[in-house]
Amino acid sequence: MSRYNAKDIEEKWQKAWEQAGCFAVQEDPEREKYYVLEMFPYPSGKIHMGHVRNYTIGDVVARYKRARGFNVLHPMGWDAFGLPAENAAMDRGIHPARWTYDNIATMRAQLKLMGLSIDWDREIATCHPGYYVQQQRLFLAFMKAGLVYRKESSVNWDPVDQTVLANEQVIDGRGWRSNALIERRKLSQWFFKITAFSDVLLSALDEMERWPEKVRLMQRNWIGRSEGATIHFEIEGRSDRLTVFTTRPDTLFGASFCALAANHPLSAEVAAKDPAAQAFIEACNRLGTSEEAIEKAEKQGYDTGLRVRHPFLPGQSLPVYIANFVLMEYGTGAIFGCPGHDQRDLDFARKYALPVVPVVLPPDTDPAGFEIGTEAYVGDGTAINSGFLDGLGVEAAKRAAVERLETDGNGEGTVQFRLRDWGISRQRYWGCPIPVIHCPDCGPVPVPEDQLPVALPEDVSFDTPGNPLLRHPTWKQAVCPACGGPAERDTDTMDTFVDSSWYFARFCSPRAEAPMDRQAVDYWLPVDQYIGGVEHAILHLLYARFFTRALAEVDQVSVSEPFAGLFTQGMVCHETYRDAAGKWLFPEQVEKLADGGARQVETGGAVSVGRSESMSKSKRNVVDPETIIDTYGADTARWFMLSDSPPERDMEWTDAGVEGAWRFTQRLWRLVTENHGQMAPGGTPAPANLGAAALEMRRTVHKTVHAFSDDLEKFRFNRAVARVHELANALAGFAPDDDGGRFVLREALEMMVRLIGPMMPHLAEELWHGLGHESLLADEPWPAADMALVADEQVTLAVQVNGKKRATVSLPMDAPEGQAQELALAEPAVQRAMDGKAARKVIVVKNRIVNVVV
């Protein structure tokens, strides 16, 4: 029995597509465009299974839309700046550029093995000066438009490595390399004014119907619009006021303290005269900058000795604390605490023995017996102990409180967003240099157009701590473009999220001299289908949305949203293995035993099998895509990726699963090639009459084409795969015995080959040619189902008695309800279940079900 040789055949067709230039595209106003984009990869070294899944899904969409007649743009590039390149430089002494470009070469070759329908002419890498010079232009355009500004913000500072650390590099308050205690340090940095778009970024989500609801919800929560009030408390013995933000102005009568963020200006002022306050602030600063670390830490405070006057209760005042759970970045960096109706405030009040006054009475509660114990009451209710607010519901009380604050000049109703401006300065080498020169006299001055790009110097070293750009002997020396005096370059580079915030636009005109060619972006944008991991649901996608609006504001694009459709795929998981000593083992080191256990291949030692987790190098539960492609071919790998698990969900990679996919690849090949002799010749017209078996087969084929196409449209690839299995099963039992049968067999095989085209493009191309076609399947239109053959003639209805299935009846499609009822009641099993009683009610749902109620 001959076998399908994936390796040779895949290479053959990849060359054929390349020679024919199938996937190179140009703007064509005559044709409807479709832009398919998968999130571009970070060139970390080799492709991993997550990439294989991502690009397989994207390629199915791209090839399908192409067959549907769209002018499809499907490009690929590299998110090539980032921290790992610098880590490699430090660990192995390789220059980040060398490391990155080597990785790109490796990964490009690997991706090409997958047979993706990509227009490689448009390839870009964000670390290439041709890309980042355009990004510098955009930065300067944003600066001119007032969308960029400078302010101080806190960072994790590693005092030993002399560097800023990402939150993930801070482990238990210590630097991951140096193990030194991390400090919070203030740096003057560049910010993008994303908050100028808070409202539109939020409201536009309502119209983004082709985005998953969960991503829209996450973004809504992230932007975090809340209505509330700012309240100005008079500080006793001072002329200035303390301004706080609250979402619960209705609970003001229950306030028992105010609290400041550790880095609030007033905290600093107190600390200047109070060493104990200073020590407390320093302790807070050791907490790290992540919200998680701050929220999970034990609530602690320091009494500043200051007191503020209660705006509604003359003569009463509240203590002011510095507290470790108040964030300077949100609201005004200060709060008032109402322990009765906020859990954090309650924990704090109990700790520092502050009063707890209930001011909201839950519905149907006796005020006499109502007390706050260990749990704050955050629900709706009626105001009590609240002076002029007494008796009002929460919403009404909020309005009344705000009204009084405004009348008295003690505050005002405000809308607050959780969203903060985007700090983009990074004290790192491997990123896009910020094109600004700092002049002692003129301040920050944009680098003039004729001096762009501000290129990264190549002669840098990573053997000493700190930012290589900062300590480079000459790079930062510059002349002020405004006054001509000596000045210094900004030695920071941009957050790599900036690079990925506009690459989709650059793909439209990747070699343009300007950031983008307006005609090209106007034709291609927005991206019709964006595909990537859900881990980017907030940051990357929100930044790209902001960036697009900013680009529109500086008149670079016409669209306001970058991604019309979004699909978030799940992760690829694998079982984890450990030896007796608890060390992680690679899957190839482990042999599964028949009894379900496992042992080590080399030593025969015990292996404990852990749960399936997202593939990661640290847990060694990885399978190398190149090995898989080498063994089984790209089509099998692609097919398995699409089988079984719905694409939005996590999937488990198993050896048995790939082998199953590989067997099916071989089976399809045999099914088509072994039936060549039984088929009608190509081009034979459909006979007027078909035998019963042939007609049934033909119906199955057209139903499959119809359902399969619908599944592709809806990203239900696993079901589409199942339908091809069903069709193959049906074909295996079909032996034509007349011209009609032979016609149906050819039609069935051709249809099946065309359906699998987007999923297993090489096999499909090979079989297509085997069927006698000269054209490339990649250029063929999508097959159409004959709707007359898709509709069923007979339907089977379930018959229930009191909701329990007792029988089924078969009758013509759309038969009248009376007929269904009559047939159902005549069923012996139904009669038995009715036990001689009369039917009280019979519910008939056409073509679905009959339910007899007795």
Add this chain to the structure above:
RNA sequence: GCCCCUGUGGCGGAAUUGGUAGACGCGACAGACUCAAAAUCUGUUUCUCGCAAGGGAGUGCCUGUUCGAGUCAGGCCAGGGGCACCA
């Protein structure tokens, strides 16, 4: 701590979106072919009572809505993801 998601046979999952639970695949078992193995083909496979015909239970747990709930509502339990300098 806050926010989000998921839960169906031995396993991955399907279920026309409130209407026949378990499609399809994997695994397992039995059989055919073979000197034998591999490959391939055929059949069985939710659990349970029964020789059978046939019955009972069943979609993480509890309560509810409905003629009818895997699907809707409320409350729990378990697992996973994100939290602004990883990309």
